[in-house]
Amino acid sequence: MNRATSGGDTAIPEGTWEELVTTALLGTDRRAPAHVPPGRTAPAALLDAAAVATVRRRAGLRPGRAARRPERAPADPRPPLPAPAARRLTTLLADRSGGAGGGRRGSAPDLIELLPQWLAAANAHGYAAPPQSLPALLDAARGRTDLRPAALAFAGPRALWLARLNPDWRFALRAAPGGGAALPDTEDAEGVRRLWQEGLFAERAALLGALRARTPARGRELLASTWGTERAEDRLMFLDSLRTGLSDADEPFLEQALGDRSRNVRATAADLLSALPGSALAARMAVRATACVALDRTGDAPAIVVEAPLECDADMERDGVVATPPAGRGERSWWLGQLVESAPLGTWPRRLGGRTPEEIVALPVTDGWQGELHAAWCRAAVRQRDAAWSRALLGSPSAPEAGGPGAVSLAERAKLLAALEPGERAAWVAGFIATHGLSEAFQLLGVCAVPWAPPLGRAVVDALDIAREAGSYPWSFSGVMGLAERCLDPAEATRLETLLAVPDEPEDAAPGAGGYWAEAFQRLVTTLRLRAEMTRELVPPAGPREEGAQPPDAAG
Known part of the structure; x- marks a missing residue:
């Protein structure tokens, strides 16, 4: 279409769309259209020209090539939600509020x-x-x-x-494993070989992970078949996948990886071997560590004496010891810590007079080495998931904060707690809260099983009640209160009803604190009841259930 008429046979001038837009933005008073037919005002002429240009643009479009119709969505065989x-x-x-963060939450x-x-x-x-x-x-x-x-x-x-x-x-x-790509069946030997030889890194990593989860030996053999040709960064990622299904059968391959030209690969191989208490590397580390730590009986009472390594030789570096310490750390203490944390914990009762872990951590350590030695034992207990040593290093929950047998930080205690059974873990944290309150317990609560066991739930509620009676605002405990909403057993809602009333405020209480606490406890009770209702809704309406069986808690 090259011409159009408006108001008789008057031609509307052509113009590029960009020119028309520019004229409209500037205004016809500042920039008149290029051609204004007689009897038409400039604004009307501009609009006529824009209408013609719009029709021309639409009429001149070429239809696009039809796209391929998407494949049907895959079926989901699982039962539908009630x-x-x-x-x-x-x-x-x-709901997109995500909570109000700190302060008053309603x-x-x-x-x-x-x-x-x-x-x-x-x-x-x-x-x-x-x-x-x-x-x-x-x-x-x-x-x-x-x-x-x-x-x-x-x-x-x-x-x-x-x-x-x-x-x-x-x-x-x-x-998704392999970036969402379909993986061959692990029993399809040819498909596995082809994907391992030709696939993208993500697909190969997913394949290796699937094999390690089902048949660890096949995964290790597949990795060994191309180990010498892999890039260093790929060797590192593939080696880390051996954590799944790690066993003594992996030791020969990991020992070979200790000689890798990449320092990161050597360090990962050493870390994996140190998690195998029966490995040759663990035995070598035990020999080195016991040469540094001994029992001194010359004083009035037995004590542990420490002589840190004087050097980090090539054999130590091959076994994963990092020679250069971080800024602010002494070389000898850095080397000592790595040796002790890599040695099997079963080494120490034999080395230190047949004592139990509790007796060992209670021994004094000479020359200020206790913190370094106990910290290394903590890392070993976490790595080896040793409940006896974790229990000993945690000590009593009622001990002074920095005076437990292991003298460890709260972050280290949280890691040690993970090695204990859920019931024992909850009981220890409950005892800690009863002695120290809630201000230092947030990290510890995060590792406890959900829903919280009754003793732990009672300890948290009692500590919140004590804070309320002290007259402070509840906002200082918003993190713990948020955890309680998600982790308390919904059965605690009835017990909490006594805390919904606004208490009499002591003279030194913060203004209005009692009302804010009542509001916070009301939210807690409402949330617990909502969680209980959510749990009931997820139970199939006509599904067979054993007598006395309970559905899993929605907070689980």
Whole structure:
């Protein structure tokens, strides 16, 4: 179309779209259109020209090539959610507040904070996500990386299908083994060999992980077949996958890796070997460590005497000892710590007079070496997941904060607690809270099993009640209160009802603190009841259940 008429046979002048836009932005008073037909005002002429240009642009478009129709979404064989649970999921996904952070939070539950535990419970039941909820679920997981594992497990195979269609959800492909690529059956020897030889790194890493999870020996043999030709960064990542299914059968391969030309690969191989108490490396480290630590009986009472290494020789470096210490650390103490943490903990009772771990950590250590020695034993206990040594280094929960047998930090105590059984772990933290209160307990609470065991739940509630009676604001305990909302057993709601009333405030209390505490406890009670309701909604309405069986807690 080259010409158009407006108001009779008057021609509307042509002009590029960019010229018309520029004239409109500047205004016709400052820049008149190039051609104004008689009888037309400049603004009207500009609009006529824009209309003609718009029709011309649309008429001149060439139809695009039809895109290939997407493949059908894969089926999800899992059972559907019960209707009440599906409605609950919609409500949780619609909440985007994420809580108010610090300060006053009101009495309404933070629904988005209940989504992780709801997903965990739904996955435990083996339900499939409702198709209509997948976009909102992927949007939520996009914004919160902590949600992704549970959200993607719940979303199932359709999450990857959607992620290939929407760039905003590509994180789902990155999180999937092999970037979402289909892996051959581990029994398909030819398919496994071809993918290992020709696949991308992510696909090969996923394949190796799948093999280590099912048949560790096959995974190790596959890695050994191409070890000499792999890049250093790939060797490091592949070697780390051997943590899955690690056993004494991996020792010969790991011993070979100790001679790798990459320092990071050598360090990883040494770390894996030190986790095998029966390995030759562990025995070598035990010989070196016991040469540095001995029992001194010459004084009035037995004591541990330490003589740190004088040098870091080539054999020590080959076994993973890092020669250069970090800034601010002495060389000899740095080397000593690495030797002790890599030695099997069973070495020390034999070396130190047949004493138990509790008796060993109670011995005095001469010349100020206690902190370094105990810290190394803590790292060894965590690495070897030794409950007896963890228990000894933790000491009594009622001991002074810095005066336990191991004299370890709260971060180290949290790691040591992970080696204990859940019941013992909860009892220790409950004892710690009863003695020290809540201000230092946040890290310790984070490693306790959910829902909290009754003694731990009671200890937390009692400590919160003590803080309330002290007249301070509840905002200093908002982190612990948030944990309590997610981790307390919902059965505690009835016991908490006595704390909902506004208490009489002492004279030295912060103004209005009692009302704020009542509001905080109201939110806690409401959240616990909501969690109990969520749990009930996830139970199949007509599913067979054994008499007396209880569904898993939604906070689990």
